[in-house]
Amino acid sequence: MKLAFGKTLLFIDGAMGTLLGDTAVLPETFSITDPEKIRNIHKQYLDAGANILTTNTFGANRFKLSGTEYSVSEIVSASVSLAKEVAGERAAVTLDVGPLGTLLKPIGTLSFDDAYDAFAELIRAGQGVDMISIETMTDTYELKAAVLAAKENASVPILATVSIDENGRLLTGANLASVVSLLEGLGVDALGLNCGLGPVQFKKYFDELRDISSTPIALLPNAGLPKIINGKTTYDLSAEEFAVYMQYFASSGAHILGGCCGTTPEHIRLMTDKCKNIVPLPIVEKSRTVVSAYGDAVVLEKTPVIIGERINPTGKKRFKEALRNQEISYIIGEGIEQESAGAHILDVNVGLPEINEKEMMIRVVEELQSVIRLPLQIDTGDYETMEQAARYYNGKPLLNSVNGKKDAMEKVFPIVKKYGGVVVALTLDENGIPTSAEGRIEIAKKIINTAETYGISKKNIIIDPLTLSVSAGEEGANETLRALRYIREELGVHTVLGVSNISFGLPDRETLNAAFFALALENGLSAGIINPKSFRMMGVYNSYCVLRGLDAGCKNYIEKHAEVKKEDTQSNTELSLSDIIIKGNKSLAYAAADALLKTYSPLDLVEEIMIPALDEVGKGFECGKVFLPQLLASAETVKTAFDAVKNQAIDGETVKKGKIILATVYGDIHDIGKNIVKLLLENYGFLVLDLGKDVKSDIIVDTAITENADIVALSALMTTTVGSMKETILKLKEANFKGKIMVGGAVLTEDYAKSICADFYGKDALSAVEFAKKCIG
Amino acid sequence: MIRDALRFLGVQGEADPKLLRLVLDCMEIIRNNASPKSVYKRFTPEGFNCFAKGNDIKNHIKDAVFIDVMAVTLGHGVDLEIKKAQGIDMAKAVTLDACASAYVEDYFDKNMPYNLPSYLRFSPGYGDYPLSLQPALLHAIGAEKIGIHALESFMLLPTKSVTAVIPIKEEDRKEESK
Numbered sequence: 006m007k008l009a010f011g012k013t014l015l016f017i018d019g020a021m022g023t024l025l026g027d028t029a030v031l032p033e034t035f036s037i038t039d040p041e042k043i044r045n046i047h048k049q050y051l052d053a054g055a056n057i058l059t060t061n062t063f064g065a066n067r068f069k070l071s072g073t074e075y076s077v078s079e080i081v082s083a084s085v086s087l088a089k090e091v092a093g094e095r096a097a098v099t100l101d102v103g104p105l106g107t108l109l110k111p112i113g114t115l116s117f118d119d120a121y122d123a124f125a126e127l128i129r130a131g132q133g134v135d136m137i138s139i140e141t142m143t144d145t146y147e148l149k150a151a152v153l154a155a156k157e158n159a160s161v162p163i164l165a166t167v168s169i170d171e172n173g174r175l176l177t178g179a180n181l182a183s184v185v186s187l188l189e190g191l192g193v194d195a196l197g198l199n200c201g202l203g204p205v206q207f208k209k210y211f212d213e214l215r216d217i218s219s220t221p222i223a224l225l226p227n228a229g230l231p232k233i234i235n236g237k238t239t240y241d242l243s244a245e246e247f248a249v250y251m252q253y254f255a256s257s258g259a260h261i262l263g264g265c266c267g268t269t270p271e272h273i274r275l276m277t278d279k280c281k282n283i284v285p286l287p288i289v290e291k292s293r294t295v296v297s298a299y300g301d302a303v304v305l306e307k308t309p310v311i312i313g314e315r316i317n318p319t320g321k322k323r324f325k326e327a328l329r330n331q332e333i334s335y336i337i338g339e340g341i342e343q344e345s346a347g348a349h350i351l352d353v354n355v356g357l358p359e360i361n362e363k364e365m366m367i368r369v370v371e372e373l374q375s376v377i378r379l380p381l382q383i384d385t386g387d388y389e390t391m392e393q394a395a396r397y398y399n400g401k402p403l404l405n406s407v408n409g410k411k412d413a414m415e416k417v418f419p420i421v422k423k424y425g426g427v428v429v430a431l432t433l434d435e436n437g438i439p440t441s442a443e444g445r446i447e448i449a450k451k452i453i454n455t456a457e458t459y460g461i462s463k464k465n466i467i468i469d470p471l472t473l474s475v476s477a478g479e480e481g482a483n484e485t486l487r488a489l490r491y492i493r494e495e496l497g498v499h500t501v502l503g504v505s506n507i508s509f510g511l512p513d514r515e516t517l518n519a520a521f522f523a524l525a526l527e528n529g530l531s532a533g534i535i536n537p538k539s540f541r542m543m544g545v546y547n548s549y550c551v552l553r554g555l556d557a558g559c560k561n562y563i564e565k566h567a568e569v570k571k572e573d574t575q576s577n578t579e580l581s582l583s584d585i586i587i588k589g590n591k592s593l594a595y596a597a598a599d600a601l602l603k604t605y606s607p608l609d610l611v612e613e614i615m616i617p618a619l620d621e622v623g624k625g626f627e628c629g630k631v632f633l634p635q636l637l638a639s640a641e642t643v644k645t646a647f648d649a650v651k652n653q654a655i656d657g658e659t660v661k662k663g664k665i666i667l668a669t670v671y672g673d674i675h676d677i678g679k680n681i682v683k684l685l686l687e688n689y690g691f692l693v694l695d696l697g698k699d700v701k702s703d704i705i706v707d708t709a710i711t712e713n714a715d716i717v718a719l720s721a722l723m724t725t726t727v728g729s730m731k732e733t734i735l736k737l738k739e740a741n742f743k744g745k746i747m748v749g750g751a752v753l754t755e756d757y758a759k760s761i762c763a764d765f766y767g768k769d770a771l772s773a774v775e776f777a778k779k780c781i782g
Numbered sequence: 783m784i785r786d787a788l789r790f791l792g793v794q795g796e797a798d799p800k801l802l803r804l805v806l807d808c809m810e811i812i813r814n815n816a817s818p819k820s821v822y823k824r825f826t827p828e829g830f831n832c833f834a835k836g837n838d839i840k841n842h843i844k845d846a847v848f849i850d851v852m853a854v855t856l857g858h859g860v861d862l863e864i865k866k867a868q869g870i871d872m873a874k875a876v877t878l879d880a881c882a883s884a885y886v887e888d889y890f891d892k893n894m895p896y897n898l899p900s901y902l903r904f905s906p907g908y909g910d911y912p913l914s915l916q917p918a919l920l921h922a923i924g925a926e927k928i929g930i931h932a933l934e935s936f937m938l939l940p941t942k943s944v945t946a947v948i949p950i951k952e953e954d955r956k957e958e959s960k
Contacts, residue, residue, distance in 0.1 A: 108931050108939055112858055143929060172817065176929035177858050233824065337869045376866040589800075589873065632793045634804055637873035672935040677879055680868050725913065725935040 008057075008097055008136055008162055010195045011221035011288050014255055014280055017057045017099065017138070017263030018050035019273045020228075033065045034073055036084040043084070047091035053270040054277030055263070056096045059138060060084040062131065063103035066123045081130035089133065097135035099164065102127060102151055109146045111375030112177060114674065114699060117150055117397055124154035131159075139165040140225070141200045141265075143176040145187055145299065146399040152191045153396070162194035164223055164261065168201035173210050178378060181210060182302035183400060185218050186295040190401040190425015190465075197223030200265040203230050203242050204250035211254055219290045221260035224251075228267030240267030248275035255280040260288075292464045294499050294531075296350065296427050297400040300378030303349050305467070305499045305531045308555045311546060312382055312403075312534040313348035314505070315339045316369070318357050323652070328357050328365065333372050334695065340373050346537040347546075347565070350403060351377070354384035363390040367397050374399050382429070388416040395424035402426045406469065409434030409448040418459040427465045428456075429501055432488065438471055440478075442487035445470045449492055467499045467532060468492045474509035475517070482507060482521060486528045493529030501532040504542075519545045582610075582646065586618035589638025591645050598649035607650045611690060619643050619688055623771050636771075637681065643688045661692040663781035665716045668705050669698035670733055673726040678750060678770075682718065685770040691777055702733040706740050714744050715781050718773065719763075721750040731761040738762065745780050747773060784809060786884035791877065808877040809885070815859040816882075816942075818889045819928040822852035824950075833919060838909030839947065846949030853925040854890045855943035856882060864941075886942045896954045903946035906936070919945055 008015065024046050025032045035042050043061050050058060061084040064070075067077055081100075088098045105123055109115045128137065137155045142148040148165060155163045165188050167175055174180055179187075188196045196218065198207055204226040214222050229242030251262050262280065264272050294305040303310060316339050318325045327335040340351055353373065355365045362385065370381060382403040383394040395402055406429040407417035421428045430452045432438070432445035439445050449468045456466055470488035473481040485502070493500050507521040508514035519541050522533055526549045535542045547565050550556040580590065582597040601610055622639040625631030667683055669676045676698040686693050694712060696705060709717050717737060721730045727750075734746055748758050749767040758766035767773035787805050788797055797805070825833075830849040834840050843849050860882045867875035891900045907913045917932040919925075930943045938945070 104926075106926060106931075112861070113931065113939055114933055170817065170819070174817070178862075233822075334869060341866055341869045376862060376869055378862070591871075629794060632797075632801065633791055634801060634873045634877045637876060638804075641871055641873055672933070674933065674937060674939075675941065677864070677868060677875060681872055681876065684872050723913075723935050723937055725937075 010162060010164075011260050011285065014283060014285050015057055015261045016055045016273065016277050016280070017223075017225060017261060018047075018053075018055040018059055019264035019268035019270065020266050021046060021059065021061055021063070023267055023269065024049075031064060031069060031073055033061055033063065033070070033080050033084065034075060036061050036080055036087055037075060040083070040087055043087050044091055047088055049270040050273055051091055051096055053274035054281070055273050057099050057136070057261075057263075058088045058092045058096050059099050059101045059263075060088045060131065060134065062101045062127065063140075064106065065130075066103075066105050066127050068105050068107050068123060077126050078130040081127055082132075085131050085133055098133075099136045099138045100128065100131035100134040102137060102139045102155070103141050104143065104147060109144060109150070111371060112144070117146065120147055120150040121154050124151045125158045128155050128158045134161060136162045136164060136194075139163065140168075142167045145175060145177065145179045145184060145297075148184070149187060149191065149399065152188065152193060156191065164195040164197075165193045166197045166199040166223055166225060168199060169210060170201065171206060173213070178300045179297070179400075180301050181213050182217055182295060182304065183297035183300065185214065185220075186297045186302050186401040187425070189218070189220055192422075192425065193220065195221040195223050195261055197225070197259075197261065199223070199225035199263075200227060203227050203240070204247060204254070205229070205242070208250070208253075211257075211259065215258045217291060217293065219288060221288060222258065223261035223263070224254050224259050225263040225265045226250075227265045228269075228272060231267070238267075242267075244269065244271040244275050247272045248279045251276040252279040252283070255283045255285065258286045260285050292462075292497075294427060294464050294467065295401065296380040296382075296403045298378055298380040299374060299399055302401075303380050308550060309526055309530055309546070310349040310532045311347060311537050311543070312350045312352050312501070312532050313340075313343035313346075313537045314352050314503070314534045315343055315536060315538065316351060316373075317354040317384070319354070325357060328355060328360055331365075333368065336369055337372050337376060340377050343537045344377050344379055347543055348379065348537040350380050350382055350532070352382040352384050352405065352534060356385060356387070356390075362387055363393055366390050366394045370394055370398055383426075388420070391417065392420045392424075395420050395426055398424075403429065403467070405429040406431050407452065408432070409451050411435070414452065414455050418456055418461060421456075421461055421465065422459050425465075427467060428461075429467050429469050430456075431469045432471055438473070440480075440484065442470070442484045442491065445484070445488045446491050446496070449488075449496060449498070453496065453498065463496075463498050467501045468496070469501045469503070472502050472504060472506040472521075474511075475507050475521075476510040482524075486524055489525060489530060490528045493531065499531035500529055501534060502530055503534045505535065515539060515541050518542060522546070523549060582614050583618040586615065586639050586642045586646070587622055589635060589642050591638065591642045594642045594645040595649050598646035599653075602649060602653045607653050610650060611647075615643050615646055616689065623774075626771060633681075637684065640684045640688050644684065647688070661690060663691045663715045663777065664694065664712055665691050665718055665777060665781075666694050666696065666705065666709050666712065666714045667718045667720075668696040668700040669720045669722075670705075670726055671699060671701050671729040673721050673723060673729070674698050675722040676720070678722070679720040682720070682749065682767070682770045682773050685774050686718075686777060689774050689778070691781065702729060702736050705733050706736045706742070709737060709742050709744065710740055714742075716745045716747055716777060717742070718747045718749070718767075720748070722752065724752050727752060727757070727761070734762050745776075747776055749773060783881075783884045783888045786887065787877070787881045790880035790883050804873070804877050805881065808874065809881045811863055811878060812856070812860055812881045812885050815863045816885060817857040817859060818854065818886075819857065820852060820854040820889075820893050821923055821925055821928050822850050822895070823923040825849045825851065830947075833915060833922070833947070835912055835915060836910035839904060839911045842904045843947065843949040845951055847952050847955070848950040850895050850948040850950055851919055851923050851945070852890070852893070852895075852948060853920060853923060853928070853930055853943065853945040854886060854893060855928055855930050855938075855940050856886050856889070857929065858940050860885075860942050861940050882942045886944055890944050890946065895948060895950060898948060898950075898954060902948050904948070905944065905946045916945065919947075 065080045139151045228240035384405040404426040408431040432448040508517040745764040747765040748763040916936045
């Protein structure tokens, strides 16, 4: 049956689970064990007026079915047959796809690919349906895996609905703007809300959806809010009231209506009765430029946004070193700092000839998305890297970049179309960069027109009219600014610039950058790629927003600039590095260490000042005068001082000794203890290879052997995971690992450590340092 | 709550002003990033029977007329803040962690049925009550709806989540109807 989404009202059936009641077995198994029960429910909804019947496959995935004797394909094909048999020619059948019931990485342990495979298995088993309903999703990443699986394994229309809480958010944090941008980017045929709340609570979020969505909207609320009476769940809205709300939605812009938990054939009957003669409102195309991630979406509007430029190796020695050594934590640190400095989007460029860019990009994107809610700009010249990053990205990414070259457009536009990104377009082509604004505008037009032939709207393009160094030609800046204004005002497309290029080859670059940034903002710059850690650049941005009336009550400006004077005076107070470390005054450590490096050699500074100060704090900790946060504040301070030392040392490795492999064992995802140990070991100058959490024993063993580590340090928090610690140690011994093994973690004891053949049990981070000193010295 | 957070951090005696300030700031971050949710289900003693594994839980619920199983969580936002802090400032990270633990315990206590005292809560992992019951308990009360999942190791996600069994006695219910 052909479904005309958005043209006529469509009615999906109501709850299946509610009619089946509390069952001890998985309700999907009834499709095989008691098909009459399911057939009967389908019939009731069909007679109630539903013109789409939902298959009994909500939880029919390999994870939820693992406890049953049935395979995914058995349950799914039986369920599809039942629904089709009842529907006949009177109704369409939609394949129901619910959450997997297990959390995806980085929050949980399931990989994106495994989630995709599980959805794909269900979808492939559901041949013959008229559409697919991906529903009750509470995590955008899982939602993306499901939609991609549907797109790549079936060719029927896709409806995707999410379940929100009273604050309008998914459980993993996304708001509706993020959800809509993701789903529209992926090209679903209809989107909306189901479960979670009743129609009363849906109203506000329906209004929001209508304002931002260019796609048909589906609403399948519960029959009100749940109430527990004598241990039984009931819902607070009568079928009559439910129908009244649904009638309102139908006449105000919804296109697909149905019910979720607590709804019965009676709800659906009254709903279809009230709505059957309503002609749905036409869908209005919205021209919003949106990128998204786990949390809030970033919408390009009147207020310009900041794209942080710091995650990029170009011209950065320390960053290159971090990439080569796979020091992901350093790269993530750059991200966190830019977020707190006020960036709205982070550029991610990890291209370096000697590393595998694709692998590194995916890893950095995943790690960044585990701690930062900001959208990312995937910055790469390698199209395969771009494609893979777009696939594994959680949200709607900003892709950097395409340009006017035929080849580039042929490679990039299919990626943008498939995964739904916003793409940065550089105004250059086979003939290079035109000197005049007019030449760049022509290329911009060519790009926009070509994109349209791929089905990419201009709202998903941001034009970069290119900043050239003003030292190379005095008219360069003028042409860029003219192009900027024309593109924004006449072409109606958003703009972006890498601002700092303007000053290349000139002294005091920040002064020029700041002035050019102000001019660019005034000439229609929508997004500035800058260093958000530069107070001067952010000062320009904050001031622009105030002066152009984009900062109500100067709130943001006051928040960011009220403390300026105070900080200046604070940093003038003279404290010795030793005192700074003992007091844990991290912000003063770099400058103090840097000053001392004029008289001390790097190694002397570490051994004569930094380590003794840290030792003193450690002694205080051991006798209970200093507490953990204070010890760690001092350790963080030493770490900052170390950055100054590293910068000074010709070869960063000269101050590092030994090699310690650190990991939280497989199955265990609690890593705060491990990270404390890492910080302190590094403070004492040991080279630590941190393998992260939930690490399989084989990876630990392989790394220990190939790296010829002095010590392997393992952490486990739960009684259930010390088993995999034991297994890891056993394998290390089997592999004839020559170094020492040290263990720690909340549930471990000295005796237990001995019983699993560990060489040392560390009761806390300081004892781990002591042991390392003994072994490596 | 602050007192509990300090206790989790191992602070004995008076905390110095700088440390106290850190704890207060962290508690504020937790409060701003938490989206606390709770779910519970009431069982009859017979209905609860399949979850009464071991002697300790049987003792705990022996005079109960009903048994509530409740789960609360602070949500993923709190985990994200703790993880983020680990990337730049471990002192803040451990303090956030302690504050979140104090917060989730407090939230549970405030949501106890009939305002029962917190010592009546009994969680998997206490005494001989097996941790391995965690998934079944979560499933039985529909904790997936508020986003709580158990890993294979029976750790809960979001990490600041608590499940517990609470015995309800006849007099507790009378107390309520007064």
